[in-house]
Amino acid sequence: MRLIFIRHGDPDYEHDSLTEKGKREVELLTKRVCRWNNITDIYQSPLGRAKETAAPSLKELGREAKTLNWLQEFNYKGILPKNYPDPDLAGKEKMPWDLLPEYFYAHKEFFNKDKWTKNKYLKSGNIEKHYREVCDGFDAILESYGYTRNKKGFYNVKNPVENPNWHSSDKENPYHLKSIKDDYPEDTCLLFFCHLGVMFTIIAHLTGLSPMQLWQGFYVAPTSITVLNSEERIPGQADFRVERLGDTNHLTNGGEPISSSGYFANVLNEI
Numbered sequence: 001m002r003l004i005f006i007r008h009g010d011p012d013y014e015h016d017s018l019t020e021k022g023k024r025e026v027e028l029l030t031k032r033v034c035r036w037n038n039i040t041d042i043y044q045s046p047l048g049r050a051k052e053t054a055a056p057s058l059k060e061l062g063r064e065a066k067t068l069n070w071l072q073e074f075n076y077k078g079i080l081p082k083n084y085p086d087p088d089l090a091g092k093e094k095m096p097w098d099l100l101p102e103y104f105y106a107h108k109e110f111f112n113k114d115k116w117t118k119n120k121y122l123k124s125g126n127i128e129k130h131y132r133e134v135c136d137g138f139d140a141i142l143e144s145y146g147y148t149r150n151k152k153g154f155y156n157v158k159n160p161v162e163n164p165n166w167h168s169s170d171k172e173n174p175y176h177l178k179s180i181k182d183d184y185p186e187d188t189c190l191l192f193f194c195h196l197g198v199m200f201t202i203i204a205h206l207t208g209l210s211p212m213q214l215w216q217g218f219y220v221a222p223t224s225i226t227v228l229n230s231e232e233r234i235p236g237q238a239d240f241r242v243e244r245l246g247d248t249n250h251l252t253n254g255g256e257p258i259s260s261s262g263y264f265a266n267v268l269n270e271i
Contacts, residue, residue, distance in 0.1 A: 003228040004036075004190070005203075005228075006223065008222060009022030022259075026056055033057040036189075053223065070137040073194075073197050074134065076095070077093035079092070086100060096122060097215030097216055110213075111212070113209055117131065134202060138202050145188050147238055154238060160237075164183070199220070203242065218246075221267060224248045
C-alpha cells in the first residue's frame with residue numbers, strides 16, 4: 001500500500017483559502033498529480049485551502065474526493081503554564097507545535113510515544129482525545145482496504161502478496177538491495193489533501209513516534225508531497241515507512257519559489 005499526503009497550497013489563513021502564490025503552486029502541483037495513473041481513492045480535509053488545492057486535480061482526473069472532518073488541521077490548543085519561558089504567553093492557549101525550546105526540551109515525556117499526552121499542558125486541551133479521533137479515523141480507512149492495526153503497533157494484511165524482494169528463507173541474503181526492485185504489486189494507492197499538523201499526527205501513529213517530535217522538529221512546505229509505503233516482508237504483516245518527505249520538485253522545476261508558510265526561518269530556494 002502506498003499513502004500520498006499533499007499539504008495545501010500557500011494559505012490565506014484569514015479567509016481559509018489560497019493566496020495568489022498558492023494558486024500558482026497548485027497549478028504546478030496539478031500537472032504532477034495528473035501523471036499518476038494508479039490512484040485508488042482520494043480523500044480531502046473539509047477546510048477551504050485543502051479543497052481548493054485538490055479541486056483542479058479532481059477536475060482533470062475526473063475523480064471525486066471523500067471529505068473527512070478529522071482530516072482538518074490539528075489546531076487544538078492547550079493552556080500554557082504560568083512558568084512558561086515567554087511571560088506574555090503564560091496562561092494562554094497555544095497549539096502544541098509552537099512551543100519554545102526551553103519548555104519543549106524540559107519535558108521528556110514529549111519524546112515518549114506512550115506518555116506524551118500526560119503532560120499537564122496537553123491535558124488542558126484534551127489533546128489525547130483529538131489525537132485518537134485522527135488515529136482511529138485513519139485506521140478505519142486502512143482496515144477497509146484490508147490493513148488492520150494490531151496491538152503490537154503494526155498492521156495485519158488480509159490478502160498478503162508475496163514480496164519478490166525479500167526472501168525470509170534465505171538467512172544469509174534475505175534482501176534484494178538493488179536500485180531497481182522486482183515488480184511488486186502496489187494494488188492500493190491512497191491520496192490525501194490535508195495539512196501539516198494532521199499529516200504529522202498520522203505519520204507519528206504509523207511509525208511509532210510521539211507526534212510532538214514531528215510537530216516541533218519537521219516542516220513540509222505548501223503543496224509538498226510526502227509518501228509512505230507499507231513494507232511487507234513477512235506475509236500478512238505490514239509496517240509503514242516514509243519514502244519521501246516534503247517533496248517540492250514540481251515547484252523548483254516550474255520556477256516557483258518554495259513557501260515558508262508555517263516555518264519560522266527561510267526555506268532553501270535554488271531555482
